[in-house]
Amino acid sequence: MAAPQPITVEDLNIYYGDFLAVEDVNVTIQPRSVTALIGPSGCGKSTFLRTLNRMHEVIPGAYAKGTVEINGENIYAQGVDPVNVRRRVGMVFQKANPFPTMSIRDNVLAGVKLNNRRISKRDADELVESSLKGANLWNEVKDRLDKPGMGLSGGQQQRLCIARTIAVRPEVVLMDEPCSALDPISTLAIEDLIHELKDNYTIVIVTHNMQQASRVSDRTGFFNIAGTGKPGHLIEFDDTEKMFTNPENKQTEDYISGRFG
């Protein structure tokens, strides 16, 4: 594989119908690293995250304008198929959402099977094992791969969703508050996993938990909103260490030190 290139976002404006939700984002996300997005509720960080794999436009009336270059290719260029973008940029959601009709094994293979792609049993077995090992779930489920995915605990379900995401071999993995519904132990498991995943994937994670952002991420972006009905802005983007010790912007400092929101 060629040397991974950064994700470059230029002049990105994100809309819900007529409403401008996030205004003028310019940022460069380093490959093979973890980037955390923090900010108060409703500031547009999840919305921004969802534009990175064109999931934003799934919502009726929603669209985005601007440039997002992944591997040198603008995913908002004319003629780009969002389906192809999503095969390269995977996503893990706030609420674990394994497919309820599928077994653990089929959930991992969902990206292959739902696309009606043929796969030999040996390749499938290998893919299931490597993906589940990649998501630190293999040892817990290897004896019950044919049991329903919904039978797992919340933390296991979330790791199953991560396994499902990395099974399609994306370049980027987006995570939208992946631990907000989990207990501290499951959260720790996922955070450990994120550390391992960044060797192979570019990870962007939205979180409300600032300790989590400081623990897992290399770089952090702070989003804020001037008031209800106003668009959100990317206020500051820098190395995580600097953001949490010596932020340049007063708003960032207030938010991080808890004097705000």
Next chain:
Amino acid sequence: MSTATTTASTLSGARAAERRLPLWHLLLTGAASLVLAALILATFGNLSIVGVILLGYVLHLVVTYVYSRVREGRRWAADRVVMLLVIGAFAIALFPLLSLLWKVLVEGGSRVVKAAPHPLAFWTSDMSGVIGGADAGGVLHAAIGTLLITFWASVISIPIGLFTAIFLVEYSSTGWKRTLAKGVTFLVDIMTGIPSIVAGLFGLALFLAFMPDQSVRMGIMGSVALSLLMIPTVVRSSEEMLRLVPLDLREAAYALGVPKWLTVVRVVLRTSIAGLTTGITLAIARVIGETAPLLLTVGMVTGINWSMFDGRMATLPTFINQQYRAGSAQCRTDTVTNVVNGDVYSCSVTTNIDRAWAAALTLIVIVMVLNLIARLISHYFSPKLSR
């Protein structure tokens, strides 16, 4: 009452429990009410089971209220009375259903079992040559007709209804599609209210517009008429079921790079298949007993007709209607001869009515079997949540 002075103790569970009446007290008042009702009715000289139960129920309401009011207080008395009213409402709702099933089972079941020349011959023979009071004949032709016509009505309605529902739920979120969806929903609502006889007339008129022979009747005409009744039911129930599929699952599929149409087919339909089958079964059950449209469009014959496009067909509802209207038969001789094959049957005055009941039983059995199949499908395909 001294409740005002002992507020503290009445608030405690133990004190309150003491005041409650045990169950046998209430059973006793119930039995007493029934006996009292029987005595009252007997003195007026019109003792009947229904009268005793009705009067006994009313008396029980009054007695329970008064008794409970004195022993337990106002709040519990109200609770007891409302509970009795709820039980009464439940019994009233259940009574017609159970008595109907019982009646059909007794009347129809005996005819099916006692059919000549061998048991169950009612389900293996048709009405060819069976005339007068002949204690023979069966519903095979009508059962085949009903199944064929309903099958083709389903073949027409299920794809149309399901695709309409998919459009409404998955593909009509913005712009002109949204306007179209509103129009479709409005029309479906209107269609739900179409009287079945009107659907029959439509089916008839539609085909006769292209037919030189205005007396022509075919099975497919009935299927089209029934599908008119079926489509709105299928659309409505499928729409509800598709909306129940969480948005999460669709997004999960999109995020894996699954195209929208595959998401609809492999995730949305797959997840909701149990509900869809139930809705479709209900739609089938609704049309399988329709009489009026079939009387108009497919008419009645005495033998089996396998062709949907050639001539009249017998169906169970119209068969019931025909047999019931024929009324009691006349038996001038003890036996009746089959004009087609020369078999000789005994004569029975009630043969037509008996056949109507037995055909009704047959219809119920068919609907039950369809329900059972749908249940099995839902059971095996519904999302599995257990460990």
